[in-house]
Amino acid sequence: MKPFIGITCHNDLDYLHMLNNAYIQSILDAGGTPVLLPLGEETDTGSVADRLDGLLLSGGFDVDPHFYGEEPHKDLGEISPGRDTYELSLLQAFLQMDKPVLGICRGHQVLNVAQGGTLYQDIYDQIDGPVQQHAQRARREHLSHKVSVAEGSRLADIFGTDTIQVNSFHHQGVKSPGDSLEVTGTADDGVIEAIESKDHTFVIGVQWHPENTACAGDIHSKKLFSAFVGACGKS
Numbered sequence: 001m002k003p004f005i006g007i008t009c010h011n012d013l014d015y016l017h018m019l020n021n022a023y024i025q026s027i028l029d030a031g032g033t034p035v036l037l038p039l040g041e042e043t044d045t046g047s048v049a050d051r052l053d054g055l056l057l058s059g060g061f062d063v064d065p066h067f068y069g070e071e072p073h074k075d076l077g078e079i080s081p082g083r084d085t086y087e088l089s090l091l092q093a094f095l096q097m098d099k100p101v102l103g104i105c106r107g108h109q110v111l112n113v114a115q116g117g118t119l120y121q122d123i124y125d126q127i128d129g130p131v132q133q134h135a136q137r138a139r140r141e142h143l144s145h146k147v148s149v150a151e152g153s154r155l156a157d158i159f160g161t162d163t164i165q166v167n168s169f170h171h172q173g174v175k176s177p178g179d180s181l182e183v184t185g186t187a188d189d190g191v192i193e194a195i196e197s198k199d200h201t202f203v204i205g206v207q208w209h210p211e212n213t214a215c216a217g218d219i220h221s222k223k224l225f226s227a228f229v230g231a232c233g234k235s
Protein backbone atom coordinates (compact mmCIF):
# COMPACT_ATOMS: atom_id res chain seq x y z
CA MET A 1 0.00 0.00 0.00
CA LYS A 2 1.22 3.45 -0.86
CA PRO A 3 1.65 5.69 2.20
CA PHE A 4 -1.12 8.21 2.87
CA ILE A 5 0.43 11.65 3.22
CA GLY A 6 -1.63 14.49 4.61
CA ILE A 7 -1.04 17.89 3.02
CA THR A 8 -2.32 21.04 4.69
CA CYS A 9 -3.99 23.66 2.52
CA HIS A 10 -4.08 27.42 2.34
CA ASN A 11 -7.37 28.95 3.42
CA ASP A 12 -7.61 32.44 2.06
CA LEU A 13 -11.09 33.83 2.34
CA ASP A 14 -12.79 31.54 4.85
CA TYR A 15 -14.65 29.74 2.10
CA LEU A 16 -11.92 28.55 -0.25
CA HIS A 17 -9.17 25.97 0.25
CA MET A 18 -6.20 26.17 -2.11
CA LEU A 19 -3.15 24.04 -2.78
CA ASN A 20 -0.63 24.35 -5.56
CA ASN A 21 -0.80 21.18 -7.65
CA ALA A 22 2.99 20.79 -7.47
CA TYR A 23 2.70 19.49 -3.86
CA ILE A 24 0.26 16.82 -4.98
CA GLN A 25 2.26 15.86 -8.06
CA SER A 26 5.54 15.65 -6.11
CA ILE A 27 4.00 13.23 -3.59
CA LEU A 28 2.45 11.16 -6.41
CA ASP A 29 5.73 11.07 -8.34
CA ALA A 30 7.55 9.86 -5.21
CA GLY A 31 5.09 7.00 -4.75
CA GLY A 32 2.76 8.39 -2.08
CA THR A 33 -0.99 9.01 -1.95
CA PRO A 34 -1.74 12.65 -1.16
CA VAL A 35 -4.61 13.37 1.24
CA LEU A 36 -5.63 17.02 1.31
CA LEU A 37 -6.45 18.18 4.82
CA PRO A 38 -9.13 20.83 5.24
CA LEU A 39 -8.58 23.48 7.88
CA GLY A 40 -10.78 22.96 10.92
CA GLU A 41 -9.84 24.16 14.39
CA GLU A 42 -12.22 21.64 15.95
CA THR A 43 -10.68 18.70 14.06
CA ASP A 44 -9.55 15.73 16.16
CA THR A 45 -5.96 16.05 15.00
CA GLY A 46 -4.85 13.01 17.00
CA SER A 47 -7.19 10.78 15.00
CA VAL A 48 -6.02 12.35 11.72
CA ALA A 49 -2.37 11.73 12.61
CA ASP A 50 -3.19 8.19 13.68
CA ARG A 51 -4.68 7.33 10.28
CA LEU A 52 -2.03 8.99 8.10
CA ASP A 53 1.57 7.92 7.46
CA GLY A 54 3.13 11.37 7.19
CA LEU A 55 2.48 15.10 7.10
CA LEU A 56 3.47 17.73 4.57
CA LEU A 57 3.00 21.27 5.89
CA SER A 58 2.61 23.43 2.80
CA GLY A 59 3.51 27.06 2.18
CA GLY A 60 1.32 30.08 2.77
CA PHE A 61 1.05 33.28 4.75
CA ASP A 62 3.18 34.38 7.71
CA VAL A 63 2.80 32.74 11.13
CA ASP A 64 1.10 34.96 13.73
CA PRO A 65 4.05 36.25 15.84
CA HIS A 66 1.98 35.85 19.02
CA PHE A 67 2.77 32.13 18.75
CA TYR A 68 6.42 32.95 19.46
CA GLY A 69 5.76 35.74 21.93
CA GLU A 70 6.18 38.81 19.74
CA GLU A 71 4.06 41.76 18.74
CA PRO A 72 3.52 42.30 14.97
CA HIS A 73 6.47 43.99 13.25
CA LYS A 74 5.65 46.69 10.70
CA ASP A 75 6.69 44.41 7.84
CA LEU A 76 4.76 41.33 8.97
CA GLY A 77 2.81 40.06 5.97
CA GLU A 78 -0.67 38.57 5.84
CA ILE A 79 -1.35 35.93 8.47
CA SER A 80 -3.88 33.11 8.76
CA PRO A 81 -4.60 32.61 12.49
CA GLY A 82 -7.05 29.71 12.19
CA ARG A 83 -4.56 27.82 10.07
CA ASP A 84 -1.79 28.43 12.63
CA THR A 85 -3.84 26.87 15.43
CA TYR A 86 -4.88 23.90 13.31
CA GLU A 87 -1.40 23.18 11.94
CA LEU A 88 0.30 23.51 15.33
CA SER A 89 -2.14 20.99 16.83
CA LEU A 90 -1.80 18.63 13.88
CA LEU A 91 1.98 18.84 13.98
CA GLN A 92 2.15 18.06 17.72
CA ALA A 93 0.10 14.92 17.09
CA PHE A 94 2.48 13.73 14.35
CA LEU A 95 5.55 14.56 16.44
CA GLN A 96 4.18 12.64 19.44
CA MET A 97 3.69 9.58 17.22
CA ASP A 98 7.11 10.14 15.59
CA LYS A 99 5.58 10.04 12.11
CA PRO A 100 7.47 11.76 9.26
CA VAL A 101 6.96 15.49 8.73
CA LEU A 102 8.17 17.68 5.87
CA GLY A 103 7.64 21.41 6.39
CA ILE A 104 7.91 23.61 3.31
CA CYS A 105 8.46 27.40 3.54
CA ARG A 106 5.68 28.45 5.93
CA GLY A 107 5.56 24.81 7.06
CA HIS A 108 9.28 24.97 7.96
CA GLN A 109 8.50 28.06 10.05
CA VAL A 110 5.45 26.41 11.68
CA LEU A 111 7.66 23.45 12.63
CA ASN A 112 10.16 25.78 14.27
CA VAL A 113 7.49 27.72 16.19
CA ALA A 114 5.83 24.46 17.32
CA GLN A 115 9.13 23.47 18.94
CA GLY A 116 9.48 26.80 20.74
CA GLY A 117 11.67 28.56 18.16
CA THR A 118 11.34 32.12 16.90
CA LEU A 119 11.22 33.76 13.46
CA TYR A 120 12.47 36.92 11.85
CA GLN A 121 9.22 38.65 10.95
CA ASP A 122 11.12 40.32 8.13
CA ILE A 123 14.64 39.18 7.29
CA TYR A 124 15.48 42.38 5.38
CA ASP A 125 14.64 44.66 8.30
CA GLN A 126 15.68 42.48 11.23
CA ILE A 127 18.95 40.84 10.17
CA ASP A 128 22.09 42.92 10.63
CA GLY A 129 24.30 43.02 7.58
CA PRO A 130 23.53 42.45 3.93
CA VAL A 131 20.73 40.05 3.05
CA GLN A 132 20.53 38.63 -0.44
CA GLN A 133 17.33 38.43 -2.46
CA HIS A 134 15.06 35.71 -1.05
CA ALA A 135 11.94 36.69 -2.97
CA GLN A 136 13.12 35.75 -6.43
CA ARG A 137 11.66 37.47 -9.46
CA ALA A 138 11.82 34.43 -11.67
CA ARG A 139 9.63 31.43 -12.36
CA ARG A 140 8.95 29.12 -9.44
CA GLU A 141 11.15 26.33 -10.79
CA HIS A 142 14.18 28.60 -11.17
CA LEU A 143 17.03 27.79 -8.75
CA SER A 144 18.08 31.23 -7.56
CA HIS A 145 20.44 30.78 -4.62
CA LYS A 146 22.86 28.42 -2.93
CA VAL A 147 22.26 26.43 0.26
CA SER A 148 25.15 24.90 2.18
CA VAL A 149 24.09 21.61 3.75
CA ALA A 150 25.54 20.60 7.13
CA GLU A 151 27.93 17.68 7.11
CA GLY A 152 26.50 14.56 8.71
CA SER A 153 22.91 15.80 8.46
CA ARG A 154 20.02 13.80 7.10
CA LEU A 155 19.74 16.29 4.24
CA ALA A 156 23.39 15.79 3.31
CA ASP A 157 22.70 12.06 3.23
CA ILE A 158 19.60 12.57 1.06
CA PHE A 159 21.27 14.96 -1.39
CA GLY A 160 24.67 13.28 -1.43
CA THR A 161 26.36 16.69 -1.59
CA ASP A 162 27.12 19.65 0.68
CA THR A 163 25.82 22.38 -1.65
CA ILE A 164 22.58 22.65 -3.58
CA GLN A 165 20.72 25.34 -5.50
CA VAL A 166 17.18 26.23 -4.43
CA ASN A 167 14.35 28.58 -5.34
CA SER A 168 13.35 31.26 -2.84
CA PHE A 169 10.02 32.91 -2.03
CA HIS A 170 10.17 34.22 1.52
CA HIS A 171 10.68 37.39 3.53
CA GLN A 172 10.70 35.65 6.92
CA GLY A 173 13.10 33.09 8.32
CA VAL A 174 14.03 31.03 11.36
CA LYS A 175 15.72 33.19 14.03
CA SER A 176 16.36 30.78 16.91
CA PRO A 177 15.80 27.09 16.24
CA GLY A 178 13.30 25.34 18.50
CA ASP A 179 13.92 22.43 20.88
CA SER A 180 15.51 19.40 19.25
CA LEU A 181 15.95 21.24 15.96
CA GLU A 182 19.33 21.57 14.26
CA VAL A 183 20.16 24.00 11.49
CA THR A 184 21.24 21.88 8.54
CA GLY A 185 20.98 24.33 5.64
CA THR A 186 22.09 27.95 5.34
CA ALA A 187 22.30 30.55 2.58
CA ASP A 188 25.50 32.54 2.06
CA ASP A 189 24.05 35.49 4.00
CA GLY A 190 23.42 33.28 7.04
CA VAL A 191 19.67 32.91 6.52
CA ILE A 192 18.56 29.53 7.86
CA GLU A 193 17.21 27.45 4.99
CA ALA A 194 16.75 24.00 6.58
CA ILE A 195 16.15 22.47 10.02
CA GLU A 196 15.95 18.87 11.20
CA SER A 197 14.86 17.25 14.44
CA LYS A 198 17.45 15.32 16.40
CA ASP A 199 14.71 13.56 18.38
CA HIS A 200 12.51 12.23 15.58
CA THR A 201 12.99 9.72 12.80
CA PHE A 202 12.20 12.09 9.90
CA VAL A 203 11.25 15.67 10.70
CA ILE A 204 12.65 18.22 8.26
CA GLY A 205 11.83 21.80 7.38
CA VAL A 206 13.05 23.58 4.25
CA GLN A 207 12.64 27.28 3.57
CA TRP A 208 12.52 26.82 -0.19
CA HIS A 209 9.85 25.21 -2.40
CA PRO A 210 11.15 21.81 -3.60
CA GLU A 211 7.71 20.87 -4.96
CA ASN A 212 8.10 23.33 -7.83
CA THR A 213 11.63 22.26 -8.68
CA ALA A 214 10.87 18.53 -8.28
CA CYS A 215 8.12 18.84 -10.87
CA ALA A 216 10.62 20.57 -13.16
CA GLY A 217 13.03 17.64 -12.79
CA ASP A 218 15.56 18.95 -10.26
CA ILE A 219 17.31 15.87 -8.91
CA HIS A 220 17.86 17.13 -5.33
CA SER A 221 14.21 18.10 -4.95
CA LYS A 222 13.12 14.71 -6.24
CA LYS A 223 15.48 13.00 -3.78
CA LEU A 224 13.93 14.94 -0.89
CA PHE A 225 10.40 13.83 -1.81
CA SER A 226 11.57 10.25 -2.35
CA ALA A 227 13.23 10.17 1.07
CA PHE A 228 10.15 11.68 2.72
CA VAL A 229 7.67 9.31 1.07
CA GLY A 230 10.04 6.40 1.74
CA ALA A 231 10.11 7.28 5.47
CA CYS A 232 6.30 7.56 5.47
CA GLY A 233 6.12 4.05 4.00
CA LYS A 234 7.98 2.74 7.05
CA SER A 235 6.04 4.67 9.70
Ligand SMILES: [Mn+2]
Nearest residue numbers: 134168169207
Ligand atom coordinates in the same frame (compact mmCIF):
# COMPACT_ATOMS: atom_id res chain seq x y z
MN1 LIG B 1 15.94 31.71 0.51
